[in-house]
Amino acid sequence: MRTLLVWMAGSLGLALGVPLAMANGWNMPVGVTDVSREIHSLHMTIFWICVIIGVVVFGVMFYSLFRFRRSKGAKSAHFHENTTVEVIWTAVPLLILVGMAVPATATLKKMYDASDAELDVMIIGQQWRWRYEYLGEDVAFTSNLGTPRDQIRGAEARGEHYLLEVDEPLVLPINRKVRFLMTSDDVIHSWWVPELAVKQDTIPGFVNENWVRINEPGIYRGQCAELCGMDHGFMPVVVHAMEEEDFDAWLAERKEAAEQEAMGVDREWELAELMERGEGVYGSICASCHQAEGQGSPPAFPALAGNQRLIDDLEWHLDTVINGVSGTAMPAFRSTLNPVEIAAVVTWTRNAWGNDTGEAVQPADVAERLAQ
Amino acid sequence: MWSVVKSVLAAFFGVQREERRREDFEKGRPGAFILVGIVMALLLVGVVALVAIQAAR
Amino acid sequence: MAPKLPPHHPVEQSTASAAGGQASAHHAPPRGLLRWLLTTNHKEIGSLYLIFSLIMFFIGGIFALVVRAELFQPGLQLVNPEFFNQMTTMHGLIMVFAAVMPAFTGLANWMIPLQIGAPDMALPRLNNFSFWLLPVAFLLLLSTLLMPGGGPNFGWTFYAPLSTTYAPPSTTFFILSLHIAGISSILGAINIVATILNMRAPGMRMMDMPLFVWTWLITAFLLIAVMPVLAGVITMMLMDINFGTSFFNAAGGGDPVLFQHLFWFFGHPEVYIMILPAFGIVSAIIPTFARKRLFGYASMVYATASIAILSFLVWAHHMFVVGLPLVAELFFMYTTMLIAVPTGVKVFNWITTLFRGSITFEPPMLFALAFVVLFTIGGFSGLMLAIAPADFQYHDTYFVVAHFHYVLVPGAVFAIMAGVYYWLPKWTGHYPNVKLAQWHFWLSVIGVNLTFFPMHFSGLAGMPRRIPDYALQFADFNLVSSLGAFMFGASQLVFVAVVILCVRGGEKAPAKAWEGAEDLEWSVPSPAPLHTFETPPTFQRHEH
Numbered sequence: 026m027r028t029l030l031v032w033m034a035g036s037l038g039l040a041l042g043v044p045l046a047m048a049n050g051w052n053m054p055v056g057v058t059d060v061s062r063e064i065h066s067l068h069m070t071i072f073w074i075c076v077i078i079g080v081v082v083f084g085v086m087f088y089s090l091f092r093f094r095r096s097k098g099a100k101s102a103h104f105h106e107n108t109t110v111e112v113i114w115t116a117v118p119l120l121i122l123v124g125m126a127v128p129a130t131a132t133l134k135k136m137y138d139a140s141d142a143e144l145d146v147m148i149i150g151q152q153w154r155w156r157y158e159y160l161g162e163d164v165a166f167t168s169n170l171g172t173p174r175d176q177i178r179g180a181e182a183r184g185e186h187y188l189l190e191v192d193e194p195l196v197l198p199i200n201r202k203v204r205f206l207m208t209s210d211d212v213i214h215s216w217w218v219p220e221l222a223v224k225q226d227t228i229p230g231f232v233n234e235n236w237v238r239i240n241e242p243g244i245y246r247g248q249c250a251e252l253c254g255m256d257h258g259f260m261p262v263v264v265h266a267m268e269e270e271d272f273d274a275w276l277a278e279r280k281e282a283a284e285q286e287a288m289g290v291d292r293e294w295e296l297a298e299l300m301e302r303g304e305g306v307y308g309s310i311c312a313s314c315h316q317a318e319g320q321g322s323p324p325a326f327p328a329l330a331g332n333q334r335l336i337d338d339l340e341w342h343l344d345t346v347i348n349g350v351s352g353t354a355m356p357a358f359r360s361t362l363n364p365v366e367i368a369a370v371v372t373w374t375r376n377a378w379g380n381d382t383g384e385a386v387q388p389a390d391v392a393e394r395l396a397q
Numbered sequence: 398m399w400s401v402v403k404s405v406l407a408a409f410f411g412v413q414r415e416e417r418r419r420e421d422f423e424k425g426r427p428g429a430f431i432l433v434g435i436v437m438a439l440l441l442v443g444v445v446a447l448v449a450i451q452a453a454r
Numbered sequence: 455m456a457p458k459l460p461p462h463h464p465v466e467q468s469t470a471s472a473a474g475g476q477a478s479a480h481h482a483p484p485r486g487l488l489r490w491l492l493t494t495n496h497k498e499i500g501s502l503y504l505i506f507s508l509i510m511f512f513i514g515g516i517f518a519l520v521v522r523a524e525l526f527q528p529g530l531q532l533v534n535p536e537f538f539n540q541m542t543t544m545h546g547l548i549m550v551f552a553a554v555m556p557a558f559t560g561l562a563n564w565m566i567p568l569q570i571g572a573p574d575m576a577l578p579r580l581n582n583f584s585f586w587l588l589p590v591a592f593l594l595l596l597s598t599l600l601m602p603g604g605g606p607n608f609g610w611t612f613y614a615p616l617s618t619t620y621a622p623p624s625t626t627f628f629i630l631s632l633h634i635a636g637i638s639s640i641l642g643a644i645n646i647v648a649t650i651l652n653m654r655a656p657g658m659r660m661m662d663m664p665l666f667v668w669t670w671l672i673t674a675f676l677l678i679a680v681m682p683v684l685a686g687v688i689t690m691m692l693m694d695i696n697f698g699t700s701f702f703n704a705a706g707g708g709d710p711v712l713f714q715h716l717f718w719f720f721g722h723p724e725v726y727i728m729i730l731p732a733f734g735i736v737s738a739i740i741p742t743f744a745r746k747r748l749f750g751y752a753s754m755v756y757a758t759a760s761i762a763i764l765s766f767l768v769w770a771h772h773m774f775v776v777g778l779p780l781v782a783e784l785f786f787m788y789t790t791m792l793i794a795v796p797t798g799v800k801v802f803n804w805i806t807t808l809f810r811g812s813i814t815f816e817p818p819m820l821f822a823l824a825f826v827v828l829f830t831i832g833g834f835s836g837l838m839l840a841i842a843p844a845d846f847q848y849h850d851t852y853f854v855v856a857h858f859h860y861v862l863v864p865g866a867v868f869a870i871m872a873g874v875y876y877w878l879p880k881w882t883g884h885y886p887n888v889k890l891a892q893w894h895f896w897l898s899v900i901g902v903n904l905t906f907f908p909m910h911f912s913g914l915a916g917m918p919r920r921i922p923d924y925a926l927q928f929a930d931f932n933l934v935s936s937l938g939a940f941m942f943g944a945s946q947l948v949f950v951a952v953v954i955l956c957v958r959g960g961e962k963a964p965a966k967a968w969e970g971a972e973d974l975e976w977s978v979p980s981p982a983p984l985h986t987f988e989t990p991p992t993f994q995r996h997e998h
Binding site: 050051052053054063064067068071072074075078079082083085086089090093094095096099100101102103104105106107110111114115118119122125126129130132133134136137152176177178179183185186187188189211212213215217219222223224225226228229230231233234247248249250251252253254255256257258259324325354 | 528529530531535536539602603607608609613615616619620622704705708709710711744745746747748749750751752753775776777780783784787788791792794795798799801802805806807808809810811812813814823826827830831834835837838841842843844846847849850851911914915916918919920921922923924925926927
């Protein structure tokens with residue numbers, strides 16, 4: 026009997042423990058921040074507590090099931106109460122839980138202390154992309170799913186980072202405390218990168234706070250964790266953690282590019298130039314709803330190709346893109362896209378798929394409209 | 398009154414001697430137990446909240 | 455689960471009108487469909503509830519299989535993301551509100567009067583009304599799938615503003631159907647409370663009641679307390695959608711987080727509503743087949759009450775990542791950890807009941823034992839989820855999906871099946887076919903673990919829940935889960951076969967169908983005649 030018990034306890038431990046202990050990709054990642062390490066160790070502690078309790082409890086249970094079978098002639102005893110035993114098995118779990126609560130409280134306090142940050146990044150959830158704004162640095166961009174739709178449909182072989190790749194990752198420095206301020210423009214999203222142990226809901230009307238200090242450079246991937254509508258599964262998060270000097274160089278470069286772009290607003294743009302830019306913006310921002318060929322998916326997402334109102338009424342078209350349509354899924358792009366991008370994407374949709382209006386919308390006009 | 402409190406505490410903990418329990422059910426008034434039960438439940442909330450406030454400092 | 459209708463032999467009239475008052479003064483019931491529409495008999499209504507919930511279990515199951523089929527491989531193969539979201543949402547709503555809850559109410563209708571020696575439920579007409587609200591509610595809910603824009607697609611937790619400002623037009627119908635289902639639950643709960651408090655056999659005190667009756671009494675109070683909160687929150691949604699209010703709309707000064715507080719103030723007790731009666735069933739079955747009295751009856755009652763009280767104090771553990779203040783995180787972490795104590799006590803009591811028993815493994819016992827093991831595994835992952843810092847990693851991943859499916863499928867659903875196997879001889883007069891029942895059991899146990907165990911790993915490895923497509927490293931786990939899900943689904947057809955065969959025939963069962971069974975229901979003939987306990991039985995309590 027005893028050997029059976031040992032065998033069972035051992036196999037249970039093996040079945041649960043070995044895959045978790047050894048395997049990569051079966052367990053929570055240790056991560057690359059101090060907090061993520063602490064969380065991982067809390068996770069492993071509570072896991073082993075559960076395994077030990079499980080082995081004892083199931084051990085007694087299966088021992089009883091084998092030992093006290095009626096087919097083996099077991100006669101039932103008559104006890105049905107024992108105050109001492111009951112006190113013990115109420116008090117012992119209570120003590121274990123107190124023991125667990127102490128380190129958990131300490132870690133939680135650390136996670137809540139976002140003071141003394143060296144860099145503030147605003148993270149804004151939008152259906153279905155992330156917008157990042159480096160506060161005080163005039164650098165901001167949107168980060169969209171980078172996986173081609175053909176891979177999702179299976180028309181093309183899937184890449185290594187299928188669904189976990191973006192057009193522009195969030196770039197962060199290592200060894201600096203970065204504070205995240207998190208909100209949303211539409212529904213609730215949740216920004217999550219397992220390796221950083223940061224998961225925080227982004228909620229319209231609220232600004233949540235979280236922070237990281239990354240210890241190792243690298244590329245860390247995650248996803249939106251809160252159901253946010255149709256393309257919830259298609260808004261990954263990618264963080265590119267760089268050495269501090271590389272990050273500073275990157276930031277300076279982005280600042281300069283932003284200034285260039287701002288100057289580009291005032292000049293006259295060619296139709297072909299706008300079309301080229303617009304196709305890119307359309308592909309990353311609009312195509313998830315209105316589809317690659319502008320056919321939409323009515324009734325929720327109207328077709329743009331051959332849409333007579335759009336072709337006839339430039340004013341309305343611009344207004345829809347800039348201010349959105351309240352009560353529908355069409356968001357306002359006033360703050361998400363810059364004047365060049367709005368002009369380009371409007372030009373593209375007015376000329377692609379046989380819409381052929383021949384009109385080129387100038388960024389300067391858009392800028393004026395935005396200023397009103 | 399004190400015996401009611403003790404019985405309710407035992408119930409919260411989940412363990413009570415059989416004789417005591419019988420006595421409570423035969424002699425005790427249900428109203429008293431319900432009242433003390435509600436007060437103790439509120440106290441429990443208060444105690445856990447106090448611990449949380451202290452821990453958050 | 456349909457019992458064979460007992461023959462219409464003239465019922466022996468007790469001269470004095472029995473404890474149920476008018477209950478015995480019946481006249482010939484209408485025939486055919488009308489009979490079922492108008493019935494006020496607790497056994498017939500119990501059967502209606504059980505048949506309804508079985509049908510809904512299959513409908514909800516088919517939705518789950520659509521989800522699992524899409525997730526069989528990476529990529530979008532079968533359905534588009536909008537329809538996928540409708541399937542996950544409908545699966546959750548149907549399983550919670552139309553399968554598990556009505557199944558327990560059905561068992562309550564059948565067994566509570568029999569277990570306390572009452573002739574019927576206290577309010578038989580209300581009982582009929584509570585049942586017939588359900589088909590109305592859920593036909594309405596299912597019909598939203600055919601409406602323009604589709605059915606609810608915001609998850610069974612329907613977080614605002616996804617379920618208000620951004621919801622499909624059919625949401626108003628969804629709200630109406632939940633209102634109707636909620637009224638049904640409240641009325642059913644009131645009926646159960648009235649029955650248990652007023653109609654026990656003479657001599658049966660509260661602490662003599664079988665645990666299924668106790669757990670249902672406490673569950674009924676939970677229902678009465680929280681269903682109005684649900685009604686309130688969906689009414690606020692209704693106002694936001696149709697009448698221009700902004701309870702949950704930040705742009706109008708509203709608060710999306712308020713929705714979650716209200717929802718989970720309902721939602722957490724709701725979780726216990728779906729598990730407490732299961733505790734009661736298992737507490738009846740284990741002593742019967744261990745041939746030994748339940749260990750720690752009084753502490754079982756206390757633990758049930760403790761869990762019920764604590765269930766009102768833990769709601770925000772579903773919201774650890776919404777940005778609560780530190781004090782709130784700590785408070786809800788501590789209270790959540792406390793719940794593990796009474797839950798542990800229950801498991802220890804069951805196991806100590808087995809210890810030095812005289813155990814046999816009939817089909818109800820198989821399911822009850824699987825319940826103890828697999829529910830405890832769900833409890834362990836619950837304990838892990840209670841650790842707030844770690845929950846930042848677990849939250850909204852497949853780890854959570856694994857956790858609550860362990861608690862609900864091999865937990866609540868296995869307990870319901872155990873109860874059905876346990877009481878089928880009483881309902882039909884026949885034992886269920888043992889061989890087929892064993893096939894059903896083993897296929898279900900293997901299927902359920904294949905489906906849900908890998909979800910722990912995919913969740914820890916980083917797979918969020920409610921996504922229609924996933925990164926390649928999650929492919930193997932999902933493949934196994936999908937195979938297991940189809941296996942589990944198919945094995946439920948065996949269950950239907952067992953039930954139908956049992957209704958139609960099989961080994962005859964005596965009044966006391968199980969040797970070790972002791973409660974009052976085993977004192978009436980098998981199958982139980984349409985009217986029982988018209989003269990209240992005298993209750994013999996255990997002497998210590």
